[in-house]
Amino acid sequence: MRFLALVLANLGRKKIRTTLTIGSFAVALFLFGLLAAIRGAFNQGVEVAGADRLVVINRVSIIQPLPVAYRDRLLRVPGVKAVTYASWFGGIYQDERNFFPQFAVDPETWRVMYPEYVVPDSQWAAFMKDRQGCIAGEATAKRFGWKIGDRIPIKGSYLQGMWEFNLRGIYRGARPDDDNTQFWFRREYLEENGPAWFKGSVGWYVVRIADPDDAAKVVAAVDKGFANSPWETKTETEKGFAASFAKQVGNIEFLVLTIGGVVFFTLLLVTGNTMAIAVRERVGELAVLKTVGFSDALVLRLVLGESLAVALVGGAIGILAAKGGSPGLSGLLPGMAVYLPGRDLAVGLALALLVGLLAGALPAVSAMRLKVVEALRRV
Amino acid sequence: MVRVDGKGGGPGLVRVRNLDKKYQRGSEELHVLQGLNLDVDKGEFVAFMGPSGSGKTTLLNLLGGLDVPTAGSISVAGDEITSMSSSRLTAWRARHVGFVFQMYNLIPVLTGFQNVELPLLLTKLSKSERRAHVETVLGLVGLSDRSGHYPRQLSGGQEQRVAIARAIVTDPTFLLCDEPTGDLDRRSADEIMELIDRLVHEHGKTVLMVTHDPRAAQRAHSVLHLDKGTLVESAESAV
Numbered sequence: 047m048r049f050l051a052l053v054l055a056n057l058g059r060k061k062i063r064t065t066l067t068i069g070s071f072a073v074a075l076f077l078f079g080l081l082a083a084i085r086g087a088f089n090q091g092v093e094v095a096g097a098d099r100l101v102v103i104n105r106v107s108i109i110q111p112l113p114v115a116y117r118d119r120l121l122r123v124p125g126v127k128a129v130t131y132a133s134w135f136g137g138i139y140q141d142e143r144n145f146f147p148q149f150a151v152d153p154e155t156w157r158v159m160y161p162e163y164v165v166p167d168s169q170w171a172a173f174m175k176d177r178q179g180c181i182a183g184e185a186t187a188k189r190f191g192w193k194i195g196d197r198i199p200i201k202g203s204y205l206q207g208m209w210e211f212n213l214r215g216i217y218r219g220a221r222p223d224d225d226n227t228q229f230w231f232r233r234e235y236l237e238e239n240g241p242a243w244f245k246g247s248v249g250w251y252v253v254r255i256a257d258p259d260d261a262a263k264v265v266a267a268v269d270k271g272f273a274n275s276p277w278e279t280k281t282e283t284e285k286g287f288a289a290s291f292a293k294q295v296g297n298i299e300f301l302v303l304t305i306g307g308v309v310f311f312t313l314l315l316v317t318g319n320t321m322a323i324a325v326r327e328r329v330g331e332l333a334v335l336k337t338v339g340f341s342d343a344l345v346l347r348l349v350l351g352e353s354l355a356v357a358l359v360g361g362a363i364g365i366l367a368a369k370g371g372s373p374g375l376s377g378l379l380p381g382m383a384v385y386l387p388g389r390d391l392a393v394g395l396a397l398a399l400l401v402g403l404l405a406g407a408l409p410a411v412s413a414m415r416l417k418v419v420e421a422l423r424r425v
Numbered sequence: 426m427v428r429v430d431g432k433g434g435g436p437g438l439v440r441v442r443n444l445d446k447k448y449q450r451g452s453e454e455l456h457v458l459q460g461l462n463l464d465v466d467k468g469e470f471v472a473f474m475g476p477s478g479s480g481k482t483t484l485l486n487l488l489g490g491l492d493v494p495t496a497g498s499i500s501v502a503g504d505e506i507t508s509m510s511s512s513r514l515t516a517w518r519a520r521h522v523g524f525v526f527q528m529y530n531l532i533p534v535l536t537g538f539q540n541v542e543l544p545l546l547l548t549k550l551s552k553s554e555r556r557a558h559v560e561t562v563l564g565l566v567g568l569s570d571r572s573g574h575y576p577r578q579l580s581g582g583q584e585q586r587v588a589i590a591r592a593i594v595t596d597p598t599f600l601l602c603d604e605p606t607g608d609l610d611r612r613s614a615d616e617i618m619e620l621i622d623r624l625v626h627e628h629g630k631t632v633l634m635v636t637h638d639p640r641a642a643q644r645a646h647s648v649l650h651l652d653k654g655t656l657v658e659s660a661e662s663a664v
Contacts, residue, residue: 048546048552049546051535051539052532052535052539052543052546055532055534055535055539056534058534059533059534330530331530331532331533334526334530334532335532335543336515337489337491337518337524337530338518338519338524338543338544338547338591339515339516339518339519339520339544339547340515340547341512341515341516342511342512342515343512344547418491418492419486419491419492422491422526422530
């Protein structure tokens with residue numbers, strides 16, 4: 047701390063240059079923060095997938111249904127503890143841009159399978175009593191200004207007609223990464239009002255297993271059990287299922303890593319150059335510091351300290367701005383909750399400090415190796 | 426007492442024996458110091474004179490542990506500095522040497538107070554103790570009222586006084602002054618020399634000074650000329 051005044055004074059000698067360098071960090075970290083938030087939105091399901099849950103879909107594709115009768119057979123597979131199921135609805139609320147995922151669920155078993163989605167008991171009881179009842183995620187309810195008791199009309203897509211629901215509850219994910227955009231309604235309503243070909247079928251099953259270590263065994267047993275049937279199954283862990291679902295959009299991870307990598311590399315070059323100029327400009331002063339007794343290691347730490355201070359201030363400004371601004375992207379990514387998790391915020395700051403450290407390393411080493419006598423001659 | 430014949434046997438403060446310094450400049454080898462001897466007692470004020478390139482500053486750098494000799498030995502207050510590692514030499518310098526340069530060499534982004542405080546940052550002194558030391562030496566050089574000024578806000582003479590305050594704030598064993606009046610007008614130069622005089626006579630400081638200025642050299646107890654890489658005693662000051 048006793049050298050802080052010296053570090054700050056050195057940063058203050060070229061205010062415009064320091065401000066611009068801090069600005070470079072801020073912009074880079076802002077971009078990183080937004081990209082991380084977008085990546086997080088696409089990987090939301092992957093991050094929060096239950097380790098003890100499997101997803102069973104039709105082997106042909108997820109849009110092909112499975113018989114509802116599979117439920118009892120799945121429950122008999124050794125290692126399976128509970129089973130629920132759901133169907134994709136894909137309706138349109140007012141406008142096609144108002145996308146949010148809608149599932150027809152089995153109300154008896156859905157809540158037990160997903161305890162992380164918290165619904166007050168009274169609301170769940172109201173949902174169970176109303177065949178047209180529905181439950182919306184907090185984010186979706188907030189997005190459209192829905193309140194409990196509201197009548198919600200949704201136009202069917204592959205299932206024709208206008209479907210009307212009564213909002214009986216609003217759920218909230220227990221963890222920050224939980225998806226709060228889903229819309230659930232009772233499967234009976236769909237069964238009774240849907241076309242004949244839809245009756246007796248479900249979109250997919252979710253299976254809870256007794257021991258996550260047995261996942262591979264249970265996956266094999268399930269798929270083997272339905273092999274050579276008209277509706278063969280493809281079973282995956284929930285994490286694997288969510289990951290392959292996210293990949294359908296494109297390789298977001300690769301995109302984020304590539305753009306982020308280019309930005310950070312450019313930042314490294316810009317900051318490294320700035321720090322090198324800053325050190326070169328005051329070779330004489332560094333020599334004076336060494337003359338009065340500052341050790342080589344201390345001079346190295348002082349130069350690195352300047353670089354790290356710039357990285358920390360610029361990085362913090364950028365990443366905090368991204369945290370504040372990322373929810374604004376939700377409008378561009380319908381159905382996704384876009385926000386910057388605390389973990390990515392910490393990663394961003396760590397990356398900024400790493401770039402600061404690397405950018406300052408070469409100039410700091412050259413300052414450390416400075417020969418006092420030669421440097422004083424240049425003054 | 427100052428001797429240059431290498432026969433001083435007492436417990437002198439500075440003892441230099443057979444000092445050699447060679448430089449390589451391109452293909453040419455410059456033999457700047459050749460078998461130089463010097464003995465300086467505590468409290469002495471010695472001036473080194475000689476033409477440009479005669480090795481005065483090189484000698485000062487060697488005495489201050491900023492450079493290493495090609496051969497020979499230097500001991501200061503019993504410490505053989507020519508055998509010290511670079512890091513030990515740095516620590517020794519912080520404790521024993523105060524440097525005053527021709528161009529003052531203050532850090533422009535620090536105030537006078539902060540410049541003087543710099544060497545104390547390397548000590549274990551608390552903030553209040555450092556403040557007390559800095560205020561004392563700024564008072565000594567007559568700049569108490571200018572401690573908050575940046576170097577650009579001071580005259581050349583004032584800058585040099587801040588530099589002297591920085592050099593003495595740790596109470597070093599000796600001061601090495603390289604042309605301390607070389608960049609100053611006559612009046613400021615006289616003020617600086619009076620200040621150095623006071624440090625020697627009132628505070629018992631040992632000062633080794635390189636100068637081109639005969640008036641400045643007159644104030645020294647001994648004036649030594651560098652000639653062909655060795656020292657020759659040329660005069661004894663009456664001051």
